[in-house]
Structures are given as C-alpha cells and as structure tokens.
Amino acid sequence: MANHSNQDYHRLRSGLTLYPAQYAALDQTLADLTQKLPAQLVVLTDVSGQLVAARGEQERINLVALGSLISGDLAASQEIARLMGEYQDYQMVLREGRTAHTFIVEAGHHLALLVRLSQEVPLGWARMVIRQGVHQLAEIAATQPAQPLESELAGSVEALLGEEALPNLFSEALDDLWTE
Structure with missing residues (x-):
C-alpha cells in the first residue's frame, strides 16, 4: 500500500x-x-x-x-x-x-x-x-469522506461565536469602519 x-x-x-x-x-x-x-x-x-x-x-x-x-x-x-x-x-x-x-x-x-x-x-x-x-x-x-479537520473547525467556531454571532461581528465591524 x-x-x-x-x-x-x-x-x-x-x-x-x-x-x-x-x-x-x-x-x-x-x-x-x-x-x-x-x-x-x-x-x-x-x-x-x-x-x-x-x-x-x-x-x-x-x-x-x-x-x-x-x-x-x-x-x-x-x-x-x-x-x-x-x-x-x-x-x-x-x-x-x-x-x-x-x-x-x-x-x-x-x-x-x-x-x-x-x-x-x-x-x-x-x-x-x-x-x-x-x-x-x-x-x-x-467516495470522499468528510474532512474531519474542517468539520471540527467549523464546529468550534460556531460553538465559540454562536450561530448568529459571526454576522453580527461583521455588521459591527462595518459600522465601526463607516463611523470612524
């Protein structure tokens, strides 16, 4: 092999x-x-x-x-x-x-x-x-198996930020950019 x-x-x-x-x-x-x-x-x-x-x-x-x-x-x-x-x-x-x-x-x-x-x-x-x-x-x-590393990273980011936290972070960053 x-x-x-x-x-x-x-x-x-x-x-x-x-x-x-x-x-x-x-x-x-x-x-x-x-x-x-x-x-x-x-x-x-x-x-x-x-x-x-x-x-x-x-x-x-x-x-x-x-x-x-x-x-x-x-x-x-x-x-x-x-x-x-x-x-x-x-x-x-x-x-x-x-x-x-x-x-x-x-x-x-x-x-x-x-x-x-x-x-x-x-x-x-x-x-x-x-x-x-x-x-x-x-x-x-x-048959390509799911990439364990990618799914682990996605899960850990979601766990840290929550499902709706990431869009909120982007929105806040854009707001901060335009208000400066």
Missing part, C-alpha cells in the same frame, strides 16, 4: 486523494478478491502507474515497474478500443498463459487492477468476480 505516514491522506499522481478509511476498504476488497477467485496476485495502481496496494505472491516481482506497465497496458488497450469504436467503461484485458491468466481492468477513472490467477480458475467466473470487484473499488475511490 502507498505510504501515507503521518498524513491523514495520500494524494496519488493521478490526482486522486485517498484517506485511511478508503485504504482499508480498498485493501479489504483486494483481500476478498484474492480469496474468492482464488488469485495468485492482485495489484492495484492509479492510472499513472503509482502502486496503491498489492495482495498475494509478490516475491521476486518489482511492483513499481509492474504498476507502470499495468497503467501503460491499460491505456494502450483503451486507445485501441476507442479507435475500433469498442470503448466502454471498466475495460478488461485478458492474457491467457500456459499456467496462469492475467486480467488488467479499469477500476473507475483513477485506478487500474491486475489479477493473476491459475489457469484452473474458470474464466467466466473470474471475469464476473473481477467485474464486481472493480465496481466496488471505483465506488470506494469515488
């Missing part, structure tokens, strides 16, 4: 801002996908290729490089679909291999998902579960 250190949020290169509750929900969705499919590897990036989170077998894989390739692959596939008149939201690319299959899927406007699974997993089942997962990921990313 991307490092958000002491901040209460992390701004991705794509412009998407993610908060801790969103990270937790995204990570839980990836864990659910990994278990339900079952998937060997699940990688979530933003559309610029920045790694957001990963689950599964990550040893010997450069996730930073993989993230860039995921976003580039998806962008190329989307452009091909546009040129062919076949573009749709939540574009899905499938690569069938000898021992494993790889799906790369658009998860909303800001995220891309790679899912690698054994060739023994039925492709129809995988496609359905992945499609549900990317809709859930997109919904999580699109």
Whole structure:
C-alpha cells in the first residue's frame, strides 16, 4: 500500500486523494478478491502507474515497474478500443498463459487492477468476480469522506461565536469602519 505516514491522506499522481478509511476498504476488497477467485496476485495502481496496494505472491516481482506497465497496458488497450469504436467503461484485458491468466481492468477513472490467477480458475467466473470487484473499488475511490479537520473547525467556531454571532461581528465591524 502507498505510504501515507503521518498524513491523514495520500494524494496519488493521478490526482486522486485517498484517506485511511478508503485504504482499508480498498485493501479489504483486494483481500476478498484474492480469496474468492482464488488469485495468485492482485495489484492495484492509479492510472499513472503509482502502486496503491498489492495482495498475494509478490516475491521476486518489482511492483513499481509492474504498476507502470499495468497503467501503460491499460491505456494502450483503451486507445485501441476507442479507435475500433469498442470503448466502454471498466475495460478488461485478458492474457491467457500456459499456467496462469492475467486480467488488467479499469477500476473507475483513477485506478487500474491486475489479477493473476491459475489457469484452473474458470474464466467466466473470474471475469464476473473481477467485474464486481472493480465496481466496488471505483465506488470506494469515488467516495470522499468528510474532512474531519474542517468539520471540527467549523464546529468550534460556531460553538465559540454562536450561530448568529459571526454576522453580527461583521455588521459591527462595518459600522465601526463607516463611523470612524
């Protein structure tokens, strides 16, 4: 998962801002996908290729490089679909291999998902579960939580001044300005 250190949020290169509750929900969705499919590897990036989170077998894989390739692959596939008149939201690319299959899927406007699974997993089942997962990921990313600091400040100002005190202060300040 991307490092958000002491901040209460992390701004991705794509412009998407993610908060801790969103990270937790995204990570839980990836864990659910990994278990339900079952998937060997699940990688979530933003559309610029920045790694957001990963689950599964990550040893010997450069996730930073993989993230860039995921976003580039998806962008190329989307452009091909546009040129062919076949573009749709939540574009899905499938690569069938000898021992494993790889799906790369658009998860909303800001995220891309790679899912690698054994060739023994039925492709129809995988496609359905992945499609549900990317809709859930997109919904999580699109839901911006209320800013706690802003609401705390608004509440404390209102508590100190009262609901009608602020307009009265402005009115008094204007009166004082004109009478001087």
